[in-house]
Every structure is written in C-alpha cells, then in structure tokens.
Amino acid sequence: MTMLHTTELTNWAVDLIDVHKTYRRKVKALRGVHVQVGRGEVFGLLGPNGAGKSTLVKIMMTVVHPDRALGTVLGRPIGHRGKLGRIGYLPENHRYPGYLRGEQLLDFYGALSKVPRVQRRKNAAYWLERVGMKDWAGTRIREYSKGMMQRLGLAQALMNDPELLVLDEPTDGVDPVGRRDIRLLLTELKGQGKTILLNSHLLSEIELVCDRVAIMKEGLVARQGPLRDLTERVLGYRVRLGGERAANAARIGSMSEKLAAMGARIEDHVVQLASQEIGRVNELIDLLRAGGLLIESVEPRRLSLEEVFVEVLGAGSHVGAARPT
Template identity: 35%
Template sequence: MAAIEILGLEKNYLVGFWRKRTKQALRPLHLTIEEGEVFGFLGPNGAGKTTTLKLLMGLVLPTAGTARILGMEVDDPRVKAQIGFLPEQPYFYDYLTAQELLEYYGQLSGVPAKERAARVEKMLARVGLQDAARVQLRKFSKGMLQRVGLAQAILHDPKLVFLDEPMSGLDPMGRREVRDLIQQLRQEGKTVFFSTHILSDAEALCDRVAVINHGELRGVGAVAELTSRMHGKVEVIFYGQSVPAALASLGAEARVSGDMVNAVLPEEQQEAALEVLRREHLKLISLTPVRSSLEDFYIQKLQPAESKGASA
C-alpha cells in the first residue's frame, strides 16, 4: 500500500491589499510514496516544500486536489495518530520543560498514561537530552530544540514521519545524529518524508527524491539509479607535476593538485591515455568511470525554469 498518495494537490493564495491577485504556492502535484521508503523532497527556499508538508498535515487547506495518507484522508484523526511531524525551525512552549512538553504531546497523541513516562524518558535519551529533561525550553539552544522536535515527532511510534528541513541549524555533529536517526527509522520500517535543500543529506539517506521549484514538481527519481548513471567519461588520477601534452591532445580536462594529476576524458580514449602514462613512466593511482551525482539531477531539473526566468 502507498504510504502517501498526493492527487493533484494545489494551493493558491490571494495576495495584495484587495486580495485580488493569486499566488500559486503549489501547482497540481501528483506523487506517490511507498511504505518503508525514505523520500527526499528537494528544492530551493520558497519552492513549495513547506506548503506541501502543511497541506499533508492539514494545516493549510488545498485549493484543489486531495491527498491520502496510509489510505485515509489527511484530516482523519486515525491518520494523525500514526504520523509524526517536525516543522521547519520548530518553536515549542518555552515555559515547559522538555519532559513536560513530551508528556503533553504524548497525551494529545493518545499514548496510554501508564506507558507515557517511560516513553518520554526513552525518547529524551534517544535524542541525547536526558540530562536536560527538567530544563525549561526557553533555555535551550537551537540544536537542542531541534532534538526535542525530533523526539516529539517519533514519541508515539508513528508509522510515517514528516520532517521539514530536519538538519537546518544543526552543527556537523548534530546533522550526523539526525542522519543516524533517519537511518534507524528506516531500519524500523518507518516511512520517512523529509524536505531539504542539502543534497548530500538526501543522497546519503533517500531511496527516492523529488525536485520541486516554483511550486511545480520537476522530477522524481531513485537515488541509486540516478547516481549509477554513467557520463561516458573516465577519471584518471596519476602521480605527476604536469599534464603530458599527449594526454591533453586526447581531450582530457586535467588539473594538477600537489604531486598528483586528475584528468577526465572520454571513455573511448581510456586505452590511449593508459598508453601515454606507460610511455611517460607515470604511475597510475586510479581509473574510475565518472558517475552522475544527485547534484547533476537537481541542477538539471531546476535549469528549465531558471533559463525561462532568465529569458523573461
């Protein structure tokens, strides 16, 4: 069964003083996310990622279209008991302690009273906040608030977790911990839908990604497939102080870095390049095919709109 089915979801806002102009925040979006997937929703700031998440959470109402989560309508309370949500740059009741906040959310999510205290303690430990359990949130740093946000999102053991820019504002260690947490959720069989504009995170974590820009879906693809596509080029790295002329004549784009040379050239010139190295007595370090990166896919999907914008 599909975890999330988005069927032509669309959101327009009326803007301006007289509210006569229409701003299209999300053009009709069709997307299906399978159960157990870690799905990355990529796009620059203002692309429509948060609007999509808010529509799925029932926080904003769609202009047209519909969405189903775990086979049910998004505003069905039974759905909400099975999903967790971390908003972008979350802000919580700062007069509460971390423990009180999680207890409150546990009550709202229907976690049985006898299990609640133990669950809260476990979640605080899982996000590394057990020592700050009784500290008011107004004394928390941004990174600590993000951890509380993650704890509240998974507190009630949801099947599906929505994370809006979960790595935003975190230091490298914090980002690593969030990545580990998402990996753990995947191992537990949860579906994770997260938005980000940090491509390395998406490449490391996601099964599939979608690229959105200007409220429009630009493309969807499996990360493994996207990153295994060959460019028809090879990368040759060898010891040397300069680029041999014979190698340059093969069409290699080369750069010297310390006592190593890194050259990229067409795949069909691979044998000729090796022959040049043998002839020049240069020691080969590696020869690898050049693969596509998620960044290539992302840039390629964003480009059409950018060039349209530039020509306008």
C-alpha cells in the first residue's frame, strides 16, 4: 500500500486525492477518486450500489486501507486514527445490542470517545430529546422500530460533539415528519460550523440540505460541484395562471391546438413549456393574454438533482474522473 501524506492546512475538512482500492479477486472499488468537502458545509455523496461510496467512507474512518491515496481528513493524513475522536459516524444498517437501553448505549459510545462521565449524561439526555427519543431513553433497544433506531444512531453520532459528521442513510426507515426533523437538525448543526458528509439514496432529501454533491459511478467521481451549478441548466418554463379555474379551463380549451403546437401542456393551473428559448416563452405569454388569461408568474424549470443523477448514470459504461469545483 502506498500512502502519500500532506499536512498543509486548508479550508477542506475532507480532501481525498487519487484514492485507489482493489479488493480480492481484482474487484476495483475505487479508481482514483478525488473528493473535497469544505469546512462547515453539507456534502452529499451519491451513486448506485457498488459505486464505491461505502468503501470511500470506510477509508475515511480507517476501517479499510487504500492501495494508494493522498490527502487529509480534518487536517490529519488518511489512515491517521488521531482524528477519529473529532468525527461522528452513523453507518448504514447499524446494529446495537438489544438488551441495552437507549441511554445506556449513548453512555457507552460517549465513553469510547473519552467524553467525561458527567458530560456523557448531559449529552445523552440532550441528544435523545433533540432526536425525539426522550420518552424511550429507558426502553430496551430491542423494542425500537427502524425509524427509532435511526434516531438513536444519529444521537450516538453526536455524543462527542464532532467537527465532522458522517451519516450513511440517516433517514432510512424514518417517516416524513421524522425526515423533516432530521433536515432541520442538520441545518442547525451546519449553522454551528459542523461539517456534514451525507450519503443517501433519497435524492429529494439531498437536494433540500446539501451545498455540494459528488456523484460516483464505477469507482470514480463522475460529477462534482455546488448543487446550484449542477442543476442550473434550464429545461423549460412554467407559466402560472391567475383567475378562476373554471373560466380559465374554457379559455384554454379554445386554444388547445395552438398550445400543443408550441409544445406546451397544462398541469394544475400551470402551463408547462418544454423549450429553453426566451422567444418561445414570449410567444406563449402573448397567446395566453390574447385568450383573456391572467399571467400570475413565469419561472424557469431547472434540472433536478434526480435528472442530473440519471443523466450521469446513463452517460455510458466508462466515465472520466471529475475534479471538484
């Protein structure tokens, strides 16, 4: 194994460069990955199963050793265990001893992170309340649902007041209200200056909380950058109508052929135009106004993260490594 080190202090909480990992039977899990996570940002790590996401996270957590790598995590070289006390980690499909109570589990993990006993008790009570598990603190874990296990796991990852929070599928099995609560908590933690690396298959969740994302495919980072940059391309326009729906329906019916010829369609009081040309938008607005319709708003329809994801995965079997932006 070749481990290249750098000690230069940067604004990156995670700076992984040219990371390679091949398992037995010559399975190439990582083929030169370059990922940078800025301090104080929420970063989304995306990709299909087998893309190498879990291997990359395990290398960060020193569970797996890379064949070759350059870079740092929290200013320490890759593989340096001294940084682990500053990281909170929620692995995917985590398992906890069912005979323990929630508060006991948090005390145990706090002790592993060398949190003083008195502070452990305070932290456990605080985080159990924050994740909505206060009333279940004294209940044995075997009685917890999947969603409750996820909440407990998040509290566990926060017991040591980490600088970097690494969360693997944190909302898996959590109901919509619980997912909203977790999003709000992550936003609050970001406001406190914590760095969050989020791995989730729920692209809608990623899109709501992340500043930057990396999409992995076949052991490479195929696309990476600020979320707003990846989704800036305009696919068309939405023209929202005002006025009475019944009256509008009659007016639209009289111009349905012209709308269809322009590539426009009506959906829930909104006219969708599948064209990026401003001239076509102006033509549509003129047509609607001439028909007696009130225009309430006009806004571009940009590429969604899901559409970017599908586009990347459909780009062919071989993709080049994307550099961070």
